Amino acid sequence: MVGCSWLWSHRNYLIIFLTPLLLLPLPLLIPTPVCVQYLKDSNMLFIGGLLVAIAVENWNLHKRIALRVLLVVGVRPALLMSGFMGVTAFLSMWISNTATTAMMVPIAQAVLGQLCATEARQDERELQVEGKDNQAFELDTKAPQREEINTKQDLVKIQQDHMYKDEERDADSPLERRRKERELKYQLLTKGMSLSVCYSASIGGTATLTGTTPNLILKGQVDELFPGNGDVINFASWFGFAFPNMVIMLILSWLWLQFMYMGFNMKKSFGCGKKNEGDKEAFAVMKEEYRKLGSMAFAEGAVLTIFVLLVVMWFTREPGFMPGWATVLFNKDGAFVTDGTVAIFMSSLFFIIPSRPFCRGSAEEEEGEAGEEGKKKQKAPAALLNWQVVHERMPWNIILLLGGGFALASGSEASGLSQWLGESLAPLQSIPPFGISLLLCLLVGTFTECSSNTATTTLFLPILASMATAIGLHPLYVMLPCTICASLAFMLPVATPPNAIVFSYGNLKVMDMVKAGFMLNMIGILTINLGINTWGDAMFQLSTFPDWANITHGIKP
Numbered sequence: 191m192v193g194c195s196w197l198w199s200h201r202n203y204l205i206i207f208l209t210p211l212l213l214l215p216l217p218l219l220i221p222t223p224v225c226v227q228y229l230k231d232s233n234m235l236f237i238g239g240l241l242v243a244i245a246v247e248n249w250n251l252h253k254r255i256a257l258r259v260l261l262v263v264g265v266r267p268a269l270l271m272s273g274f275m276g277v278t279a280f281l282s283m284w285i286s287n288t289a290t291t292a293m294m295v296p297i298a299q300a301v302l303g304q305l306c307a308t309e310a311r312q313d314e315r316e317l318q319v320e321g322k323d324n325q326a327f328e329l330d331t332k333a334p335q336r337e338e339i340n341t342k343q344d345l346v347k348i349q350q351d352h353m354y355k356d357e358e359r360d361a362d363s364p365l366e367r368r369r370k371e372r373e374l375k376y377q378l379l380t381k382g383m384s385l386s387v388c389y390s391a392s393i394g395g396t397a398t399l400t401g402t403t404p405n406l407i408l409k410g411q412v413d414e415l416f417p418g419n420g421d422v423i424n425f426a427s428w429f430g431f432a433f434p435n436m437v438i439m440l441i442l443s444w445l446w447l448q449f450m451y452m453g454f455n456m457k458k459s460f461g462c463g464k465k466n467e468g469d470k471e472a473f474a475v476m477k478e479e480y481r482k483l484g485s486m487a488f489a490e491g492a493v494l495t496i497f498v499l500l501v502v503m504w505f506t507r508e509p510g511f512m513p514g515w516a517t518v519l520f521n522k523d524g525a526f527v528t529d530g531t532v533a534i535f536m537s538s539l540f541f542i543i544p545s546r547p548f549c550r551g552s553a554e555e556e557e558g559e560a561g562e563e564g565k566k567k568q569k570a571p572a573a574l575l576n577w578q579v580v581h582e583r584m585p586w587n588i589i590l591l592l593g594g595g596f597a598l599a600s601g602s603e604a605s606g607l608s609q610w611l612g613e614s615l616a617p618l619q620s621i622p623p624f625g626i627s628l629l630l631c632l633l634v635g636t637f638t639e640c641s642s643n644t645a646t647t648t649l650f651l652p653i654l655a656s657m658a659t660a661i662g663l664h665p666l667y668v669m670l671p672c673t674i675c676a677s678l679a680f681m682l683p684v685a686t687p688p689n690a691i692v693f694s695y696g697n698l699k700v701m702d703m704v705k706a707g708f709m710l711n712m713i714g715i716l717t718i719n720l721g722i723n724t725w726g727d728a729m730f731q732l733s734t735f736p737d738w739a740n741i742t743h744g745i746k747p
Contacts, residue, residue: 238533279394
């Protein structure tokens with residue numbers, strides 16, 4: 191009976207192990223076609239990455255990482271902004287930009303509110319003594335003065351004169367002037383901090399292959415249109431190109447927002463002076479939030495371990511400068527195991543590994559309706575993830591949208607539409623390659639302000655691939671920068687969900703976002719084109735037309 195009870199309590203784990211084994215022969219026994227465009231490797235990589243992100247969010251691991259870093263950085267304005275931007279960018283590399291922004295903005299608002307309230311109390315305390323001295327001085331100077339009152343009209347006139355003078359004194363009082371200066375300062379600080387969070391979320395998502403949907407669309411389109419590309423776009427190669435670009439963009443964005451909203455006062459902004467009371471209390475707010483999280487639980491440690499292992503396996507599968515573990519263990523070129531394989535394998539562990547050790551709380555005392563009182567019933571601990579959580583948080587529409595984009599690219603290729611578009615764009619061959627890349631980045635950057643980055647990438651990438659092959663240009667030379675530019679939607683609240691989240695707090699006007707975002711768009715486009723013509727050229731040999739593009743489209747070199 192004990193054995194049967196144990197099997198029943200752990201049935202979920204047994205089902206997870208046995209079901210795939212029992213269903214394994216079905217594709218061999220019943221060889222029927224499937225809609226492969228909706229279950230390509232890029233889709234599976236996207237699903238695996240989202241499962242990791244959902245697990246991180248479900249156990250609040252991202253909040254622990256964010257608060258820990260902010261406690262190290264400090265609360266001085268410039269350092270605080272750099273801390274928020276760095277943390278937001280790092281988190282958006284692994285979880286969705288929207289979830290990162292939704293978590294970081296309330297933390298920023300709480301810290302800034304504490305800074306403002308503390309400085310207000312400090313100003314009042316400093317002016318109390320000054321106010322008493324000024325009051326005594328006014329009484330001494332007014333005491334000898336007597337105003338002659340002959341009629342009732344004279345009395346009313348004197349009272350009105352005193353009332354107007356009191357209002358003028360209140361409006362011009364040091365406390366009122368400091369209050370206005372403080373409100374203006376923190377209004378600017380709030381705007382700058384809010385924009386820094388949403389912008390760094392979009393920038394950070396470009397650094398990894400799974401950071402945002404357009405990156406995966408590029409990989410899927412390249413694999414679909416150029417099947418012999420030799421896995422030119424994988425997690426390691428994308429990170430090698432996009433991460434340095436992300437760091438440069440993040441630093442330049444921080445400098446621009448610092449210039450717009452805070453200036454470059456080294457003592458006040460960077461913390462060269464002594465910490466004041468406001469800094470200490472704001473620091474205490476973040477410390478209290480971190481304390482509420484408690485010590486790291488077993489589930490958080492397990493999620494963090496799986497996450498780190500996943501990243502390590504992604505980087506070492508095919509690093510490029512040395513044979514990866516996929517090549518050594520499986521086959522010659524390592525194509526048997528892809529990034530999607532690793533993502534699905536590691537994310538499946540979330541449904542298998544329990545959220546607490548079996549030795550703790552594995553038996554619970556329950557009273558059955560018809561059973562004996564005090565009978566101990568074995569109950570297995572819950573897994574790190576369950577289907578209900580995944581079903582609620584998984585963006586199934588984006589998965590279908592990805593598949594639709596790949597099907598569209600496949601249909602365009604099979605019908606000859608891609609070839610026709612490429613031949614129509616052949617006159618662009620007279621323009622230098624860097625000019626073509628710059629113009630296309632400007633076009634995509636403008637288009638993505640009015641439509642989703644996913645739709646923009648899905649629409650433009652097949653056309654860009656056809657154009658590149660028609661004029662003898664490396665396809666990645668235009669596809670790679672335009673993919674990243676699709677994520678640079680900085681100017682409008684409706685351009686991307688992070689912008690909308692920040693705008694909903696009511697601290698920003700549309701023109702605030704337009705002014706800051708226009709320059710960031712220009713910075714991003716120039717930075718990407720710098721990268722594609724320097725280290726990107728060295729990584730992907732962009733100066734030469736690749737053989738895999740020749741074979742795919744039948745173009746002779």
